[in-house]
Amino acid sequence: MSGQSVKRVVVAGGGTAGWMAAAALSKQLGPLLDIVVVESDDIGTVGVGESTIPTARTFNALLGIDEAEFMRATQSTFKLGISFENWGQIGDRYIHSFGQVGKSTWMGGFHHFWLQARAEGFAGDLGDYCFELQAAKAERFFTDENAAINYAYHLDATLYGQFLRKMSEAAGVRRQEGKITSVRQRSQDGFIEALVMESGEVIEGDLFIDCTGFRGLLIEQTLKAGFEDWSHWLPTNSALAVQTRSTGPALPYTRASAHRAGWQWKIPLQHRVGNGLVYSNAHMSDDEAHTLLLEQIEGEPLTEPRLLRYRTGRRRKTWDKNCIALGLASGFVEPLESTSIHMIMIGVTRLMQLFPFDGVNEAVIARYNRLAEDELEKIRDFIILHYTLTQRADSPFWDDCRTMDIPDSLVHRIALFRDNAQVFQAPGELFQVDSWLQVMLGQGLEPQGFHHMGRMIPPGQLRRALDDLKGNIAQAVERMPHHQDFLDRYCPSART
Ligand SMILES: Cc1cc2nc3c(=O)[nH]c(=O)nc-3n(C[C@H](O)[C@H](O)[C@H](O)COP(=O)(O)OP(=O)(O)OC[C@H]3O[C@@H](n4cnc5c(N)ncnc54)[C@H](O)[C@@H]3O)c2cc1C
Incomplete structure (x- = not known):
């Protein structure tokens, strides 16, 4: 060509x-x-x-980057997931962690065992069976070359x-x-x-x-x-970003708290916190957003709020x-x-x-574009999931999100989970089964049926297996240092 x-x-x-x-x-x-x-x-x-996801570590490895040096230079902290607050209903909270939930088998995901246990009345929260999620909640972190922990960075x-x-x-x-x-x-x-x-x-x-x-x-x-x-599927189009002074130890997760016309991020770095209010300007004026952001931030602002518009x-x-x-x-x-x-x-x-x-030539262009398109569409569906599954009815924004038409691909995924508790990761898709699962359950989508493979396990054994898993995770988390203490040892940066 x-x-x-x-x-x-x-x-x-x-x-x-x-x-x-x-x-x-x-x-x-x-x-x-x-x-x-x-x-x-x-x-x-x-x-x-x-705020990044674990593939950032793959990229650093590709570049031969030393982790501690990189984290010092970029004032990074560790990230184990995202805490979603007020998304399903006001007052709700769930963590979408980067971890695996329990142990799956070839026949089905761990969550089918968990749903069986829940039906029989002895299951804990799904998150009790995920190491990274428990570490995030306890604000603890540890890594070395042997550690099996999945994480990303705030930078x-x-x-x-x-x-x-x-x-x-x-x-x-x-x-x-x-x-x-x-x-x-x-x-x-x-x-x-x-x-x-x-x-x-x-x-x-x-x-x-x-x-x-x-x-x-x-x-x-x-x-x-x-x-x-x-x-029409993702109605926010504006963000106001502001940096603030840290008010406490850095959390090992991003916070994404929904408000009446969008949501707010909080990203802890070593030397400061990044905050931003994401909103739809059809549902909230820039002035209202500005006031809300300044009301909600915790530390002293270090910058003036900066408006960004996007499509x-x-x-x-x-x-x-x-x-x-x-x-x-x-x-x-x-x-x-x-x-x-x-x-x-x-x-x-x-x-x-x-x-x-x-x-x-055209062939290589077509291949590149096809792959890029495919991956982004699946990411898009995953993001829409957070909005469409809301039960909030406290504002026109959430009414619009709750009742909007969504892509057929996502309609199918939701029905598959609601009716059968089945979740899948399509070829070339970024988000894994555990991500879909954590968000669907976290936002209150309750499956009406599930795979009965848990009933093949002798009575008592499922309960013991779940208890052991939960106990082992709790003990492992207990042995980890606090995230801030680990950061201070591993990659301290000058704080100003
Ligand atoms: C509100 C918001 C929050 C985000 N949060 C996250 C997040 O948490 N995690 C995440 O992964 N991504 C996030 N992103 C996306 C992320 O910010 C971008 O993907 C990333 O910063 C890459 O930006 P960029 O390099 O494409 O563009 P930019 O940073 O805008 O860089 C553009 C460059 O082009 C140059 N340029 C432009 N015009 C000219 C010209 N005429 N002549 C010469 N140079 C020119 C500029 O000088 C600049 O160097 C967020 C984006 C937004 C809007």
Whole structure:
């Protein structure tokens, strides 16, 4: 299609997406490529995106990053899951943890045993059988090279960018500061040839990675790849972000507390706390959101609340011609389950796997786009689940969420669980059975039937097995240090 071999890679934008792309490409394919990152200090970055999921550790391993060094440099804390508050009903709380719940068999998930035990009257809470969930509740944490614990990080987005930039520049990536004022296309096929800077300088390339954030300067403003809007399913479109001083030990989980027109995040870092109010501006004015945020935050504000507007949906083509969009330029699903940084990581690893050294062609573009589309749609359904399963009836926002039409794919999943307690992880899907399970039960979706494999176990044995599991988890958690104490030992950062 392009016939032109690919050596010169131009990354437009130096936010989290731009520097993640540059760091990964330079580490894994550096000698084969000539990489430049173009970023504008005047425009800056979005400055949020501080809660991750466990795949962040896979990405760090790919880059050969030392964990303690990374955590010190980015003021990170450990994250074992998300505490959802007021989602099913006001006053409810459940934790979606990164852990496995109990032990499953080939015939069915652990929760079928648990449902059997519950029907017989001796089951604890489902969370009693999940190590990470219990550790989160007890605010404890421990890891070393032998520890079997699944976790992620809370990190400072600006420091993360600087950390990756340092790594990338050491690996030979060139940084070009300045504003891109236009994008030059080849007349015969519309492929991008070069970025033209405010200074007049021209940056030519063979492959362009659009990391210019919501602007989508290359993928949308230039190539007009199109946008599929999902806001009818995910109605929030605004966020007010503010940083506060910490008021106590860092929690090993993110808090996502629902309010009458959206929800609020609280992300504990070593040196401060990140807070944000996510809302639908059709249901709450910016002024009301501002007041609510300032009422609800706990520590002294360190910044002025910053307003961010977004549109939920995906770019119709995340790879178009010789341009691949990563990060916010590729689309956005709200941050409820901290999936955006994961999508950047998947995008860049997939690009490395499919890298078009001998020229860009339609087959490789189609493969990349298909995989990206598939994964994001499943993430979208998982996020919608949190809204559609609410029983809240205290505001027009929740009335709309409770009664909205949802994608057929999600209608099926909900029916499958409600009628049979069956849950599945589709091929290529990020969220595992235990994630679906924790959120469905956490939001009050009670299965009416379940698999009766628990009845095959002799009387008394199921009870003993569950009691042992619960007891072993409780003892293991009891032996762990408090999260803050472990952080202070493992990766202390300067607090200011
Ligand atoms: C409210 C909110 C909360 C979020 N929370 C989370 C979370 O908890 N977890 C998570 O995984 N993700 C989260 N995200 C998403 C996350 O913030 C982004 O995925 C991540 O920061 C990547 O952003 P980016 O690099 O694509 O864009 P940006 O950070 O906006 O970077 C864009 C870059 O492009 C440059 N640029 C733009 N135009 C030009 C130009 N004309 N010339 C030169 N340079 C230009 C800018 O200078 C900047 O360097 C959140 C997003 C929002 C909106």
